[in-house]
Amino acid sequence: MNRGAVSIGRAIATPAVGPLVVLLVFCAIFSVSTHTFLAVGNLSLVIQQSVIVGTLAVGQTIIILTGGIDLANGAIAVLGTIIAGRMVNDGGNSALCLLLAIFLCTVVGLIAGLLVSRLMLPPFIVTLGLLGIVTAATRLIAQGGAFPVTDDLLGWTGNSFLYEGSGVTYGMLIMFGLYALVWYMLTQTAWGRHVYAIGNNRVAARLVGIPVHNRLLSVYVFAAFVYGIGAWLALGRIPNADPNALQNGNLDSITAVVIGGTSLFGGRGSIWGTLVGTLIVSVLRNGLTLSGFDPLWQDLVTGVLVITAVAVDQMSRGKQR
């Protein structure tokens, strides 16, 4: 048990140093190779472009920390945009519609959580099934097409202050706020310790009296709540509810989590690593475009980074044992 506690402590204490170095190296390269990368407006863009995947990755991180995986997060967020958008366009009160949309996203998380924690179904299968169900439901509600959403409150997260268009958007603040909140929950509360412990060794966690089922349930519910917020951020980014949007949200968020150094086996990783992982992908995409590259290079380098990150995780695991 003692050993377990030590390794949990180390996992939490391990900062996202490796990914951060990679991020800084890329930033340095693009700062030298282009004269536009370091412009304030451009850096603001890179973060704005990270907001949706970055938020989906918050939920993905805590689920992966428990040893699970979420394939349905993008679909849940799209469900949120469609529900909120449709109801507001039909004349509903914006605040109520937004809250209801976030609530319904959370309900999907509740279903996932119950299936994972009570029926002990594998998260991969549960969320794969939900991906199909939620996507189909979204298309049924959207009745086949995308539609513009012009409501002020739903689009508020895309507004910016400092200077218009290239400053700090409220969406960014919300995303950073979510990261700070989850950092606090993971490192400063018993709940967070339990999440790491469950991911490290579920049997041991149960034996020491951690309410594994309830913690798992709460993880899926909270993650889906975060996806609901993600839906709001998505409407701020693009005032258009499209049932075909965010199809790669699941894989993009897993990519961010893995590049950020969180272990796919659970129990190890940090939420800040995920933020860095998200930014790495955005910086690459932006920087390679500014440098005038074929965009396929972005996918190629991202693929290399994913495998590198998993390899590093494997190696450091070997070291610990």
Add this chain to the structure above:
Amino acid sequence: MTTHPIVDAGALIAGQTGQKSDRSLKPGALSRAPQAALASLRIAVGTLSLATLAGVCGFAATATAANDQILIGLVTKTEVNPYFVKLRQAATAEAEKNGAKLIARFGKFDGDNEGQVAAIEDLISAGVKGILITPSNSTGVLGAIKKARDKGIVVIGLDTATDPADAVDATLATDNFEAGVLQGEYAKRALGGKTPKLAMLDGTPGGTVDKQRHDGFLKGFGIAEGDPAIVGKQDTHGALDEGQTAMENLLTAHPDINVVYTINEPAAEGAYAAIKKAGKTKDIVLTSIDGGRLGVQYVKDGKIAATVMQFPKIMATKGVDYVIEFVKTGKKPSGFINTGAKLITDKPFSDLPSENTKFGVENCWG
């Protein structure tokens, strides 16, 4: 982009097997081998990362070599569809020919508005003079387009119009309604005097182009929506397998179908497979639209009676030319510019202009 899931799934699987072997490791005699393996893995990973970084540095250095070049951005829907690949290649070639540089980006899937918006933003940052875009969704990228135009960048829609159409400076596209009319007029003539039993294999519900082609076909065929001659309609999402399933089901329900509308050539190929299986290739007039290499081949092989060709290369080259003209003279293009559609068939009718498959092979895309 289709490779994306495979890469990630691969990482997952690799991770999971890794976990098992990791757990089975016991301290002792066996541990040396894995450690050696780890060491070599570490070296391999290090080399790989270094190589990547070096590669990026090298390319970045070459990419910024010519700073005063005219930069032109292109944002296509996806890289999955050969139509857009061809469009991108044609634009790149045309830019090079004029001493300009084309920076291309694309969405990852149909409906990737976020990817297209990010692409436009990045292109604005890169300092392009003009952006050519095939919007994934006609309302999904309006905000980003406005940002670009506010910065004095000329924005030209390719292939798909925005809604409203004047959100971009100009649109270079096939008049899909007109293309559908050609398809319908041919189908009507090919059917001769027979009573039509029409099956319609549509694309994606709610799609702009899908509706224009569908409506155009009916106009050319000379009937209205809801006419009893239409015995069945199915959505195929323009995919081969879905086209086949849809046609199989329609033929089961209505064995007397004698004319088929398809949204594109993959759907037509699927329909042909179903028709062939039912032994009805002689009884059914199968028509399509698009003008891809395979599609023209199907016409040549006699699988499809006729297809309507569109010209993505013209959209791409004209788009690039307009941007260069704008940079040189300040003149912006405007409105809808039809890049034309041509009927391709080897069984022509004298009162309906068409080209044969020889022309088709020479001018097709993809």
